[in-house]
Amino acid sequence: DAAAQDVELIRDAEASITTFWTRYGTKGSFWQENPECGPYPLYLPVDSPEWVALPASPKLMGASASAASPQSTKIEPTSPASLSVRVGDVNLTFDPPEIQTFQARIKDGSLPDAPQVPGKSVKLTPLYDSARTHILGNLYFTFQPETLRVAAEDGTIYTREVDFIYNEMSGTIDNKDGKLKGKINAEAKGALQRLDLIQADAAGKFSVKKGSSAVVCPQLPQADAGYTAVAGIYIAPWRIANNPHLKGNATGLAHSKEYAITRYEILPIRPEQSVQPANPDRVAATLSKLRQGKPVKIALMGDSILLGAESTRWWEDKYDAGSLTWKGRFIHELRQRFPTASIEVIEAYRGGVTIDYGLEKLTEILEKKPDLIVASFGVNDSDPKLGKRNGEEFGATLGGIMDKSMTAGADFLFVIPFPLIPWLGDNQAERLETEMIPAMRRAASNHGATLIDVNTEYRNLNSRGIPWWSQSHNWHNHPGDFGHQLYAETVLRAFPR
Numbered sequence: 001d002a003a004a005q006d007v008e009l010i011r012d013a014e015a016s017i018t019t020f021w022t023r024y025g026t027k028g029s030f031w032q033e034n035p036e037c038g039p040y041p042l043y044l045p046v047d048s049p050e051w052v053a054l055p056a057s058p059k060l061m062g063a064s065a066s067a068a069s070p071q072s073t074k075i076e077p078t079s080p081a082s083l084s085v086r087v088g089d090v091n092l093t094f095d096p097p098e099i100q101t102f103q104a105r106i107k108d109g110s111l112p113d114a115p116q117v118p119g120k121s122v123k124l125t126p127l128y129d130s131a132r133t134h135i136l137g138n139l140y141f142t143f144q145p146e147t148l149r150v151a152a153e154d155g156t157i158y159t160r161e162v163d164f165i166y167n168e169m170s171g172t173i174d175n176k177d178g179k180l181k182g183k184i185n186a187e188a189k190g191a192l193q194r195l196d197l198i199q200a201d202a203a204g205k206f207s208v209k210k211g212s213s214a215v216v217c218p219q220l221p222q223a224d225a226g227y228t229a230v231a232g233i234y235i236a237p238w239r240i241a242n243n244p245h246l247k248g249n250a251t252g253l254a255h256s257k258e259y260a261i262t263r264y265e266i267l268p269i270r271p272e273q274s275v276q277p278a279n280p281d282r283v284a285a286t287l288s289k290l291r292q293g294k295p296v297k298i299a300l301m302g303d304s305i306l307l308g309a310e311s312t313r314w315w316e317d318k319y320d321a322g323s324l325t326w327k328g329r330f331i332h333e334l335r336q337r338f339p340t341a342s343i344e345v346i347e348a349y350r351g352g353v354t355i356d357y358g359l360e361k362l363t364e365i366l367e368k369k370p371d372l373i374v375a376s377f378g379v380n381d382s383d384p385k386l387g388k389r390n391g392e393e394f395g396a397t398l399g400g401i402m403d404k405s406m407t408a409g410a411d412f413l414f415v416i417p418f419p420l421i422p423w424l425g426d427n428q429a430e431r432l433e434t435e436m437i438p439a440m441r442r443a444a445s446n447h448g449a450t451l452i453d454v455n456t457e458y459r460n461l462n463s464r465g466i467p468w469w470s471q472s473h474n475w476h477n478h479p480g481d482f483g484h485q486l487y488a489e490t491v492l493r494a495f496p497r
Contacts, residue, residue, distance in 0.1 A: 069228075070200035070204055070206070070228050070230050071228070071230055071268065071269060071270060073087055073088045073200075073206075073230070074086075074087075074088065075087050075198065075230075075231050075266050075268060076263070076266075077260075077261050077262050077263055077265075077266065078091075080260075081240055081260035081261060081262050082258075082260050082261070083095070083096055083235075083259060083260060083261060084261070085198075085233065085261055085266060087198060087206045087230075088206070090206055092198065092206060092207075092208050093208075094196055094208060094210075094233060094235060094261065095196075095210060095235075096235075096259050097191035097192055097193070097194060097213070097235050097236070097237060097259055098191070098192045098194070098213040099144075099189050099190065099191055099192075100189065100190065100192060101187055101188070101189050101190075102124045102125070102126065102142075102143065102171075102187060102188055102189070102190050103124075103185075103186070103187040104122045104123060104124055104173070104184065104185075104186040104187065105126075105127070106127075107127060110183075111153060111183040111184060111185055112183070112184055112186075113182070113183060113184070114175055114180035114181055114182060114183070114184050115173070115174060115175050115180070116175065116178070118174075121167075121170075121172035121173055121174050122150075122172065122173040122174075122184050122186050123138060123170075123171065123172055123173075124139075124143055124171035124172070124173075124186065124187070124188055124190070125137070125138045125139045125142075125170075125171055126215060129214075129215055129216050129217075129473070129480075130214070130215070131312045131481075132312075133310055133311070133312045133313070133314075133473070133480070133481075134309075134310060135215070135216060135310065135473065135474055136309060136310055136473075136474045136476075136478060137473075137474025137475050137476040137477075137478070138170035138171055138172060138474075138475060138476075139170075139171055139190070139215070139216075139237065139475055140169065140170070140237070140238065140244075140421070140423070140424075140475045141168065141169055141237065141238035141239070141242040141244075142171060142190040142191055142237040142238070143168070143171040143188040143189070143190040144188060144189045144190060144191075144257075145166065145168050145188070146257075147188045147189040148160070148166060148186070148187075148188040149185075149186065149187055149188065150163070150164055150166075150173060150180075150184065150185070150186045151184075151185045151186075152180075152181065152182060152183070152184070152185070153182055153183040153184075153185060155185075158179070158180060161176070162176070162179070163175075163176055163179040163180060164176050164179070164180055168242075169242075169424075171188070171190070173186055190237065191236075191237040191238075191259065192213035192214060192215060192237060193213070193214055193215070193216070193218045193234070193235065193236065193237050193470060194210070194211050194212065194213045194214070194218050194234075194235040195211040195218045195219060195220040195221070195232050195233070195234060195235070195465070195466065195470065196208055196209065196210050196211050196221075196232070196233045196235060197209040197211065197220060197221050197222075197223060197229060197230075197231075197232060197233070197465065198229075198230040198231040198232075198233060199223045199224060199227040199228060199229055199230055200227060200228045200230050201226060201227050201228075202226060206230065207227075208233075209221050209223070209224065209227075211235075216472075216473050216474070216475070216480060217470065217471050217472075217473055217480035217481070217482060217483075218470055219482070220232050220464075220465050220466050229269050229465065230268070230269060231266060231267055231268045231269055231465055232267040232269065232464070232465025232466055232467070233261060233265060233266060233267070234261075234264075234265040234267065234467045234470060235259070235261075235265070236259070236265060238259075239257055239258060239259055239260075240258050240259065240260040240262070241257070241258075243260075243262060243264070244422075244423040245262065245264040246262065264467075265467070267462050267463075267464075267465045267466065267467060268463075268465070269463070269464060269465040270463055271460075271463050271464050272460040272463040274457070274490075274493065275453050275454075275456050275457040275460070275490060275493075276493060277450055277451065277452055277493055277494040278444060278445075278450065278451040278452075278453070279444060279445075279448065279449060279450045279451060280450055280493075280494050282411060282412070282413075282448055282449055282450045283372060283411040283413055283450045283494055283495070284411075285371065285411055286298075286371045286372040286411045286495075287494075287495055287496075289341065289371060290334065290337070290338040290341045290343075290495065291338060291341075291497075292341075293338065293340030293341050294341060294342075295341070295342040295343075295344065296341055296342070296343050296344070296371045296372070297343075297344045297345075297346060297368065297369065297370040297371050297372070298331070298334075298343060298344070298345055298346065298370060298371065298372045298373075298374060299345075299346035299347075299348055299365045299368070299370040299372070299373045299374065299410070300327050300345060300346065300347055300348060300349055300374050301348040301349060301358050301361060301362075301365065301373060301374070301375040301376075302348075302349045302353075302358075302374075302375055302376040302377055302415075303349065303350070303351065303352070303353050303354075303357075303376070303377060303379060303380055304349075304350075304351035304352060304379075304477075304478065305326070305376065305379065305417060305418075305477075305478060305479065305487075306326070306327055306349040306376050307325075307327075307349045307350065307351050308324075308325030308326070308327065308328065308484070309351060309478045310473040310474060310478040310479070310480060311324040311325045311326075311479075311480065311481050311484045312324045312481055319331040319332055319335075319345060320332055324481045324484060324485075325484055326479075326484040326485070326487035326488040326491070327349075327374075327488075329484065329485060329487075329488035330374075330487075330488045330491055330492060331343060331345055333488065333492055334492075334495060337495065337497050338497075346365060346368050346370055348361040348364070348365050352380060352386070353377075353380060354377060354380045354381045354386060354387055354388065354389075355377040355378070355381055355389070355394055355397050355398060355401075356388065356397075357377075358375060358377055358401055359397060359400075359401060362401055362404060362405070366404070366405065366408045366410070369408075369409070369410075370410045371410060371411065372410060372411045372412075372413065373405050373410050373411070373412050373413070374413045374415065374491070375401070375412070375413070375414050375415070376414065376415035376416075376417055377394075377398070377417075378394070378416070378417050378432060378436040378437070378440060379417050379420065379428075379432065379477050381394050381436055382420070382428045382429070382431040382432035382435070382436050383426070383428050383431075384426065384427055384428065384431070387431070390435060391431075391434075391435030391436055391438060391439040392439065394435070394436055394439050395438075395439030395440070395442055395443045398414070398439065398440065398443040399443040399446060399447050402414075402443060402444075402447040402448075402449045403447055406447070406448070406449075411450070412447075412449040412450065413449065413450040413451075413452060413491070413494060414440060414443070414444055414449050414450070414451055414452070415452045415454055415487070415490075415491060416437055416440050416441075416451065416452065416453045416454055416455045416456075417432070417454060417455060418454050418455055418458040418468075418479055418483060418486075418487070419432070419433070419455055419458055419459060419468060419469075420432055420472075420476065420477050421469055421472055421475055421476055421477075424475075424476065428477075433455075437455060450494055452490055452491050452493075452494065453490070454486070454487050454490050454491075457486060457490045458471070458479075458483070458486060461486075471483045471486075
């Protein structure tokens with residue numbers, strides 16, 4: 001029974017696998033009997049005499065709460081789930097998500113044409129967020145299907161499943177047998193995301209600080225002066241029936257129209273320690289030049305995340321104080337830390353590319369004699385429609401790029417990308433985690449490159465009260481401003497003053 005409980009716990013706690021790996025010993029049958037939990041060491045019962053002392057793990061050294069502190073108070077959802085939670089012996093109630101009307105529009109604000117080509121859907125997702133940053137994807141289970149209205153420009157009403165097909169997960173509308181004609185006027189109501197904060201005053205009294213509603217990437221409010229931040233509460237855009245964490249809607253809520261807080265939306269604030277670079281000594285030559293104020297050439301090689309999508313006005317990035325892309329923040333901060341050094345940037349990034357693009361650009365990059373190559377691939381390599389290589393082939397290609405770069409005299413730093421939304425049914429997130437990221441780790445270890453694990457740092461947002469999946473700007477494969485900041489901060493740890 002204990003093993004069965006652990007299986008469920010591990011399945012549910014994505015970010016805790018490394019913790020279990022470190023805590024559990026090296027004998028027993030748990031992992032052998034439960035291979036779906038990953039290729040990790042074997043289960044050891046807590047009362048086993050074979051426990052050994054393990055060195056402290058950075059994953060286990062985050063801030064923890066004492067038994068008497070507000071952070072140690074147990075927070076649970078109600079049963080049945082509702083918009084209230086139980087904090088110790090107190091019930092706290094949260095406002096429901098804000099509902100607004102979404103209208104399908106194209107860039108100039110006019111009505112879209114009826115889709116005539118498969119894959120060219122009418123989208124209810126707005127083209128931009130509140131900062132006029134493009135949303136290059138679709139919102140996830142945000143729209144209320146019973147409020148959907150699809151009409152012709154003259155007001156003629158179209159019927160679902162007769163004239164069009166509606167995808168409730170993505171909020172997209174597809175033509176059925178060519179029955180949609182001309183301009184399409186589509187709208188539906190939908191919920192906005194929000195992050196609320198549970199805080200405690202000096203006397204230990206709990207209260208709710210409401211956050212601001214957002215179409216994408218909500219922000220967790222700071223605790224008020226004199227208060228302690230206890231937990232983030234994610235007010236999701238989905239109804240409980242569509243909560244992706246409730247696998248198969250096993251709770252019997254398949255048709256519920258209620259918004260509710262489950263244990264997956266309760267995020268106690270007990271911060272994990274910041275993820276540190278692996279093999280940081282492998283960028284020592286570059287760091288030495290920066291500290292000595294010498295000229296340094298840095299090549300940036302990667303895909304759309306390195307390009308800057310979907311940070312605010314990423315297309316205008318100038319590597320200055322106004323930069324919100326991670327590459328812009330990274331270069332700008334290096335110039336602030338090492339003001340006497342002259343930093344030249346070599347650009348080799350493009351949206352939609354795989355590691356083959358890095359292989360293609362490598363000769364051109366090396367001809368410019370960079371001191372450091374900063375690279376990040378893997379997101380598109382994991383896409384079944386774009387990726388041409390399996391994990392082993394990806395790793396071999398990456399290793400070859402590392403070897404050629406270092407043989408030419410360049411330091412090499414690779415950035416593991418942030419986690420992708422795993423609920424879209426396209427297998428991309430799973431391939432990234434199970435094939436590509438292990439290959440990245442092996443390549444860096446075998447070829448002596450510095451490795452920056454943004455993936456783990458992103459997942460650790462949960463320990464700070466922020467569900468990591470809420471910080472995907474397009475509900476798929478691009479971070480927003482906050483995510484780009486996290487990227488930059490994590491990479492910069494390899495370059496202390």
